[in-house]
Amino acid sequence: MKPRHMHLTEDCRAVSDILQRVGDKWTVLVVGKLGEGPMRFNELRTTVGGISQKMLTTTLRGLERDGFVTRTVYPTIPPRVDYELTELGFELLEPVNALGEWARMNTARVKAARARFDAAADAAR
Amino acid sequence: MKPRHMHLTEDCRAVSDILQRVGDKWTVLVVGKLGEGPMRFNELRTTVGGISQKMLTTTLRGLERDGFVTRTVYPTIPPRVDYELTELGFELLEPVNALGEWARMNTARVKAARARFDAAADAAR
DNA sequence: AGTGCTGGTATCCAATGGATACTAGAGCTT
DNA sequence: AAGCTCTAGTATCCATTGGATACCAGCACT
Numbered sequence: 001m002k003p004r005h006m007h008l009t010e011d012c013r014a015v016s017d018i019l020q021r022v023g024d025k026w027t028v029l030v031v032g033k034l035g036e037g038p039m040r041f042n043e044l045r046t047t048v049g050g051i052s053q054k055m056l057t058t059t060l061r062g063l064e065r066d067g068f069v070t071r072t073v074y075p076t077i078p079p080r081v082d083y084e085l086t087e088l089g090f091e092l093l094e095p096v097n098a099l100g101e102w103a104r105m106n107t108a109r110v111k112a113a114r115a116r117f118d119a120a121a122d123a124a125r
Numbered sequence: 126m127k128p129r130h131m132h133l134t135e136d137c138r139a140v141s142d143i144l145q146r147v148g149d150k151w152t153v154l155v156v157g158k159l160g161e162g163p164m165r166f167n168e169l170r171t172t173v174g175g176i177s178q179k180m181l182t183t184t185l186r187g188l189e190r191d192g193f194v195t196r197t198v199y200p201t202i203p204p205r206v207d208y209e210l211t212e213l214g215f216e217l218l219e220p221v222n223a224l225g226e227w228a229r230m231n232t233a234r235v236k237a238a239r240a241r242f243d244a245a246a247d248a249a250r
Numbered sequence: 251a252g253t254g255c256t257g258g259t260a261t262c263c264a265a266t267g268g269a270t271a272c273t274a275g276a277g278c279t280t
Numbered sequence: 281a282a283g284c285t286c287t288a289g290t291a292t293c294c295a296t297t298g299g300a301t302a303c304c305a306g307c308a309c310t
Contacts (some may be wrong), residue, residue, distance in 0.1 A: 016153050018228035018235070019221075023148015025267090028141050041288055052268055057289065067238025077276045078287035088234055095227045099220040103143035109213055110143070113192025150298090166257055177299055182258065202307045203256035 021066060022096060026051055026059045031085070032100075034069060035093050038084035068092060146191060147221060151176055151184045156210070157225075159194060160218050163209035193217060 022028060029048050033039060039047070045056055060083055063069040068089035074080040085093070147153060154173050158164060164172070170181055185208055188194040193214035199205040210218070 014232045015157070015225040015228045016150055018232070019144075019148040019153050019224065020150055022224075023144040025141055025145055028144050029138075032140070042286090052270090053289070054270095054291095055268065058267090065239055065242040066235050067242075073288095076287095077274095078285090079275090079289085081288060088231070088238070091231070092227065095220070095224040098223055099144065099147075100140040102217065102220045103140045106213070106216070107139045107143070110191050113213070114190055117190040117192075167255095170257095177301090178258070179260095179301095180299065183298090198257095201256095203254090204258085204306090206257060 021062065022092070024059070026055055027063065028096060028100070030056070030059050030063065031068065031089065031093060031096065034083060034085045034089070038082050041081050041083070044083065063089070146187065147217070149184070151180055152188065153221060153225070155181070155184050156188070156193065156214065156218060156221065159208060159210045159214065163207050166206050166208070169208065188214070 022031075026048070029051075030044060033044060033047055041056070041060075044060075045051060045053065048056070051059075060069065060071065064071050067086060069083050070086055072082045072084070074082070147156075151173070154176075155169060158169060158172055166181070166185075169185075170176060170178065173181070176184075185194065185196065189196050192211060194208050195211055197207045197209070199207070
């Protein structure tokens, strides 16, 4: 790692790009669940909770496209589709979990800051 | 409750919440820049590049609300507003930079996966 | 008098998010 | 035999959001 700040625009774009994929409300939850093992479509839907079919499909397609999950179709009746994290997916999970850990430790502070800010905004009105 | 897996829905929500704040396309870039030191509004706008005034304002307000940056107004003419990372902001920067590092190391792999997926999709048509 | 600088709003339109309804195809129920 | 169910999705529609553009105040400079 370099002591110089490598915050060149190009690098930051890449970071932003990945973070947009990862930070779209459902991706983390889905990847988190898949981190525990392969899962079927509806299994994911129920355990994640609150996600619509369309959004789960969209999320999974995106993850598949970027090489984070594999999609395996069993042409049985009724159909069965397994989703599983790839190697790349597991590697991604690591820094994401670090951020997740931070989030768990600091939600209280963020909430407090929000309450302060909102109270000040109300007072100003 | 004594979970072996810490992927409880409640925790994941918190993670998702933070990631949504962090992953909204501009936040990382702005926080990254501010990590190098305090900056003025238009200074940020030009160095980040490609961000509209409205989005920069929105992003900064959100960050301020959540306690990641401070906003200091100097009532001079023309006005001058400095934005600076708080302690909390710097702490956030750490796991975010870890994820950023991962992103920098792996963009090639993601791009390759995308190209593969898109080629397969085209072939299927 | 006009122009520029600053850090913003206001307005409008396109893109996205998400709820709901629908599909196929076989099995089970009645 | 008619209808319901279970699965993994599309299709459709509408609300929310993202983002480009235009406008604003207030003073200094020419």
